[in-house]
Amino acid sequence: MDRTQIVSLWRKAQSGSYALGSFSPRNTFLIDAIVSAAENVHSPVMVQISSNEMRWFDIKPGEFAEAFFKRASACSVPVVLHLDHTYDFDTVKAAIDAGFESVMIDGSKLPFDENAALTREVCEYAHARGRAVEGELGNIGGADKLETGGDERLYTVPEQAREFVRITGVDALAVSVGTAHGVYPTADPKIDFDRLNSIRSIIPQTPLVLHGGSGLPQQTVRRAIKLCGAGGIAKLNIATDLELIFQRVLGIGRIPNSEIQKLDPALLEAAKAEVRSFVEGRMREYLMSAGKA
Numbered sequence: 001m002d003r004t005q006i007v008s009l010w011r012k013a014q015s016g017s018y019a020l021g022s023f024s025p026r027n028t029f030l031i032d033a034i035v036s037a038a039e040n041v042h043s044p045v046m047v048q049i050s051s052n053e054m055r056w057f058d059i060k061p062g063e064f065a066e067a068f069f070k071r072a073s074a075c076s077v078p079v080v081l082h083l084d085h086t087y088d089f090d091t092v093k094a095a096i097d098a099g100f101e102s103v104m105i106d107g108s109k110l111p112f113d114e115n116a117a118l119t120r121e122v123c124e125y126a127h128a129r130g131r132a133v134e135g136e137l138g139n140i141g142g143a144d145k146l147e148t149g150g151d152e153r154l155y156t157v158p159e160q161a162r163e164f165v166r167i168t169g170v171d172a173l174a175v176s177v178g179t180a181h182g183v184y185p186t187a188d189p190k191i192d193f194d195r196l197n198s199i200r201s202i203i204p205q206t207p208l209v210l211h212g213g214s215g216l217p218q219q220t221v222r223r224a225i226k227l228c229g230a231g232g233i234a235k236l237n238i239a240t241d242l243e244l245i246f247q248r249v250l251g252i253g254r255i256p257n258s259e260i261q262k263l264d265p266a267l268l269e270a271a272k273a274e275v276r277s278f279v280e281g282r283m284r285e286y287l288m289s290a291g292k293a
């Protein structure tokens, strides 16, 4: 899919009060579980991998893209290949060369001006090639260093969000309003809905992205998607949950992508089925994207 089609998927979600799930399989084997779930419940979906995940699991952008397109070419619903948290221009370029359709440049740990300059540079490069760009303002942080490499949270300031979007031309914006990456230490993480509402009304045309979707209660996700007035968040990232299910069924820890084919095929199929059913459930009950393809 090209940039125009992807942005229109996000806008449709925003106005239709549902969100696209952007799921991290953390290996090439589970790409099928995510795409099959989307087909089964007739939902649009994004499949993502971050630069840290590629390093941790020893996956090259080209390898991930090849596995994705092999499955996606025979797919009956809209599916998007997305590069999650990436901090440098070179990795973005490598992903775009490999065929990634949407990329996230995360300059959120930089001072505002540097973040804006880097994001703008990436937008110019990606837009010229028909790819969509997600930026981040305010730092989401988390307990799990896998996705972002940091644990410090810094909330997004609404007025700065307007300035950031104006300067950079980003297609979507990840905001920091209380969610975190990894496993939450509490069952009911506090989300700053007033802040989310302010951001939403100050940049009504920009699709908003919420990260840290693993372990977020259903009512919290639904409220963030619906908000009052304009639609709320249009994309929700879910990563950790999938890996936890995969590891539990197989009784393993974190292993590189190339080790997966050595595991018991029957157990692998069982793990895939469980991840698929989890993703279907999230689409139906949290994202409300089932039937929207």
Ligand SMILES: [Zn+2]
Pocket: 085, 140, 147, 148, 181, 211, 212, 237
């Ligand atoms: Zn994230």
